[in-house]
Amino acid sequence: MHKLQLIGCLLIVSLLLSGCWSKRELNELAIVTALGIDKVDDGFEISIQIVEPSEISAKQPSAGRSPVITYHERGKTVFEAIRKITTLAARKPYFSHLQIVVIGEELAKSNMVDVLDFISRDHEFRNDFNIIVSHEVNAKEVLSILTPIEKIPASKMLNSLQASEKVWGSVLTVNIDDLINTLSNNEESAVISAITMDGSKSLGMSQTNVQQAETSTLLKYIGLAIFKNGQQIGLLNAEDSRGISYLDNKIESTVEIISCPKEGTLTTEITHAQTKIKGRFEGNMPQLKVQITIEQNVGEVECMLNLGEKKTIEMINKRTEELIHKRIEHTLQILQQDYQVDVLSFGEVLHRKDPEKWKKIKKDWLAIFSEMPIHIEVNVKTQALGTMENFPVRNEKNMGE
Amino acid sequence: MNKEMISSRQFTIITLLCSIGTAILIIPASITNDVQQDAWIVASIGVIFSLLIIKLFITLGKRTPSFTFPQAIEKIVGKFFGKAINLCFTMLMLLSAGELLYFIGIFMKTEIMPETPSMSFVLLFGIIVMYAAYLGIEVFARSAEILFPVFAFIFIVFVLCISPQIDIGNVQPILEASPSSMVFSTIRFMSLFSFPLVILLIVFPSNVDVQESATKGFYIGAMIGGVVLVTVILLSILVLGPTLTSSRTFPSYALAQRISIGDFLQRIEVIMAAMWITTIYIRMFMYFYASVISMAQVFNIANHRPLIIPLGMISMGLSQVIHPTIIESNLYNQEYWPILATIFMVLLPLMLLIIAMLRHIKAPSN
Amino acid sequence: MLTVICIIVASIIIAFIFIPSLLKIKDTKTIVIFSLLLLIGALLNSLNALNIHVPSPLIPLVMILSPLKKILDSWREGGTRK
Structure with a gap:
């Protein structure tokens, strides 16, 4: 008798398990x-x-x-x-x-x-x-x-x-x-x-x-x-869009094309990029600094360069820095002057830094933002040259041309 | 009649889950609304102050170790006032039980099955709670013991899965909220977290086997519960950001929806929901059980069991009428519940303790 | 309507389960309270089922508490003005 009751109970309970009210099958x-x-x-x-x-x-x-x-x-x-x-x-x-x-x-x-x-x-x-x-x-x-x-x-x-x-x-x-x-x-x-x-x-x-x-x-x-x-x-065009990605710390990997001293180009592969936006107040005036640290490899060489020399690597670093610096500057200029928008939440950086002073400038933030100078600092390190050093076809003879 | 007994470990688990209760679902939104990214600080302060509240409950409980809370009230303030207070207390518990049923219903209706009438969730949930109340506190404690590992496992998975998405910037700047809004938010937090623990006096210390370790368990349970809540609030702010946390109806669920590990461990939010369904069940049972016990006490009924089904029906009915819309529910929980909870769950025990001291009511020393 | 009939039938069944055993021990007080609560419960659910609006029991509670809330609000505002 007891068992029958139990089975009955289980059967009744199983009715509830058949599905949900708002069920929708595949x-x-x-x-x-x-x-x-x-x-x-x-x-x-x-x-x-x-x-x-x-x-x-x-x-x-x-x-x-x-x-x-x-x-x-x-x-x-x-x-x-x-x-x-x-x-x-x-x-x-x-x-x-x-x-x-x-x-x-x-x-x-x-x-x-x-x-x-x-x-x-x-x-x-x-x-x-x-x-x-x-x-x-x-x-x-x-x-x-x-x-x-x-x-x-x-x-x-x-x-x-x-x-x-x-x-x-x-x-x-x-x-x-x-x-x-x-x-x-x-x-x-x-x-x-x-x-x-x-x-x-x-x-x-x-x-x-x-x-x-x-x-x-x-x-x-x-x-x-x-x-x-x-x-x-x-x-924004592709170049400025990449500027935004740099500023937003969203670049994981990309390529940059720099020009060689004489002619031709060299393409580098960015393998790691980190952007830090630092804000502080000088008196009541907000200051912003963009710090970009980049690690790259040499990806494609289309000019005469002796990659074996330390000097060349330094040159590559310097030119990449300049290139990215210029692009970021251009992107910031578009944001600050052309559109006057703070899409990257620079204001939030200042807010986090000093909530009290931020409250004072919050109302006029866009006006301040469009005028303020933003300091850009790019730091590039070239780590590797790809799978070879100098391309053997471009030998000494060709180089001397 | 044999007195039902629960072990101190079971008591700790009940305290833990009961303190989390509904708070896990509604607290992140309600306090983030007020103090933005500082909500986790408010919650941490709340947890620390809650120790004092628990100290109060324990001191009061130990004055009358062999009585349940409603019996103790009658013993301390006398029959007439005792019955009046108990009646109010019963009403409050019944309303709260109805409200928790409402929460289950509205949660399921908003997030998972909008076309289903909330009564169907309420009915299923109500039957479970009534059944648990019928079987008694001992069986309930065992069910809590079984549910606890499930809860703990889900919680750990939840934290581990969501932590890769943390953005530290979301909690900065720290301490931006004004001090007064922080004080009010702390009280609001405590009114949903530690004040309701007064209902545990129904079983503490009269139904607990080892009083000393249960006392410790009271503190430990509430502490762990507090840590769980602070973690959930902190994660909501760190992952969703203060804006979304305060604008979502149920931020914890929105948080669970965010879980996505390697594009295959995802869409597990419904499993995560088992977490708060567990804690709401525990707190709901305690409210409901408290209402049954104190109702029985008011009318001097020896066996409380016949009252379970009628009271269960009432609380299910209440769940349908208590808040016409979620707006009233939020307003009530934001503005009125803290006042109500302070009166009935802090000032009342405090008053009882003072009267007990004045009348020299204390445990017979043996 | 069907729901209401179900509620009434369920209530009668519940009453038949509990009342006889209580009658045996002549516990009239419990029977009275039990029946009263059952009646309230059945009534409340039937009204819900019939879509008759039942005012929230929180309304009087909120009315009692609102003067207290106003005092608290004035404190809070005073606090933020500072």
């Missing part, structure tokens, strides 16, 4: 990998990129169907548009595996802060996706391009973003938490990587784009977009 999900938001006259147009599960699986040969499907819908708000998508999508979109959010150029230039509210408020959105803006195309078009190698275009966008941040430095990965943090700390200023489309749009949308060795339409990062008051106010 076959009911449309996994969204990228979300694009554009501004249109009466609100927003959103585009979502959904993976086609059968095309992604490695086993099955492709049936010629596109690996992703992109849907577009307009709505007064982002949330409305997302819910309205169910009228045209086969399944309800599921955002927990979102990899990238593309903000359309027009939206970025008007005001994107309101859009971020939804993204960070909704529970299905996590915080591990990256945010980028589109340049000269709208987000809808960016999401329509098919890419080779990575079947899911969102993965391609994410991977090249991460890879070029790591080895080149002209882009920055920015997730929603970073963005909200920087937008709230400064005068709603931030930097976000910008993507553009290279080639014909209509070709990029068709499967033929990925069927040839030479891809006709490509997605490509071009640099960093600068935001102030939640609006995009400018776009």
Whole structure:
């Protein structure tokens, strides 16, 4: 009798284990990998990129169907548009595996802060996706391009973003938490990587784009977009974007090209870079100092140089220092004078240094920032020459020319 | 009737988990809102001052070692006032139990399953707590003993996994908050951390087998609980930054979402949530059990068991009406709960202790 | 409506489980309190199930405490002004 009761109890309890109230099984999900938001006259147009599960699986040969499907819908708000998508999508979109959010150029230039509210408020959105803006195309078009190698275009966008941040430095990965943090700390200023489309749009949308060795339409990062008051106010070119990366201590590895004494160039590989921003107050005037320590290798020599000499190495160090110094100076000038934005939170450095004095200058910070001189100190060390010393083809005879 | 007994080790574990309770979920946001990056300092000060509060509870408990807290109240201030105080105390405990059920419901509803009615979480949780109360404090203590290693393991994993993302700059500049806001935040912290430990007088010292080591356990449990809370607050600020910590509804959960080790150990936030579900269960049981025991005391009912289901039903019902929205809940926990907790959980024991001293009520020396 | 019936049926079952054993030991006081609390519980949950708004029990509590809070607030502001 006792046993029967126990079994009965277990059976009843097992009813509770069958699932959750709001359960959604895999076959009911449309996994969204990228979300694009554009501004249109009466609100927003959103585009979502959904993976086609059968095309992604490695086993099955492709049936010629596109690996992703992109849907577009307009709505007064982002949330409305997302819910309205169910009228045209086969399944309800599921955002927990979102990899990238593309903000359309027009939206970025008007005001994107309101859009971020939804993204960070909704529970299905996590915080591990990256945010980028589109340049000269709208987000809808960016999401329509098919890419080779990575079947899911969102993965391609994410991977090249991460890879070029790591080895080149002209882009920055920015997730929603970073963005909200920087937008709230400064005068709603931030930097976000910008993507553009290279080639014909209509070709990029068709499967033929990925069927040839030479891809006709490509997605490509071009640099960093600068935001102030939640609006995009400018776009930095690759050089200045790398300047920003240096200043933000985000450079892991990159290359620098310096000119040789006579002619030709020498390319160095930065293997380690560390930037320290130091702030202090002199009286009530804030002072900032940028200290960059760099370790590099010689990567490519296209001129006559005897790398065996210590003098040459010193020359390389000095020229790299000058080059980076110049670039940082230029970048700072753009930030201070052209845009007057403190995207790198220099103010926060001063705030940490002396909260009392910071309070006094906080109101006029942007004005002070645009005027103040920033001392730059670059320190380069060349450690290795690559896998050989002097290139044997360029021998003494050639050198004497 | 055999008196139920728990070991001093079990008591330490209950103290530890009970002191963490709901605080782990709501404290980072509420105090960071006020003192920004200095929240962890406030919490550390709070933990240290909490030792005094615990000293008070222990001194009071030892005056009447063989009585539960409600019995002790009646013994110290007399039958009439005792019953009045006990009735208020019962109400407060019942409300708090309902509130904790509300927390479980709103947490699940906000972060994990928004379409599910919160009553379904409340019902499942309420049944467990009622069942535990029915089986008694001994069984409950054993369940706490089983849950503790799970909690400790998850907590250690949590700390280890999130620590690579620390950014030291987030806590600077140190001590920027004004002294008065720090004082108020400290009280706010203590009102959610150590003040509620007064309910442990229900089992201490009357149901604890070795009083001396349980006294030590009271301090140690609360200390470790405090360290856990300070760690969570510190990590929230270091990883999320003060702005996000104060704007997120549940910063600890947002923190757990951040965990990502080598792109494969990630999306484990729901497992991390087991941490606060455990501690909320422990604190909720204590509130609920206290309300049952003191209700029984008010009406001189020898066997408290029949009261469990009706009171459980009431607290489940309360959980649905107690806060119409999360805004009221935040306001209540920020502004009114600290006052209420100070009155009932600090001033009341203090008053009881003074009266007990004046009336020379103390443990029979043997 | 179905939920309300469930609540009432559950309450009756609970009453049938507890009351007979209490009757045996003639503990009328417990029976009265038990039934009263059960009634309150069933009523509260039924009202919730019927979506009838029940004011939060914290409202009177908050009303009692608000003068005290005002005093504290004035202290706090005084503290920050300094």
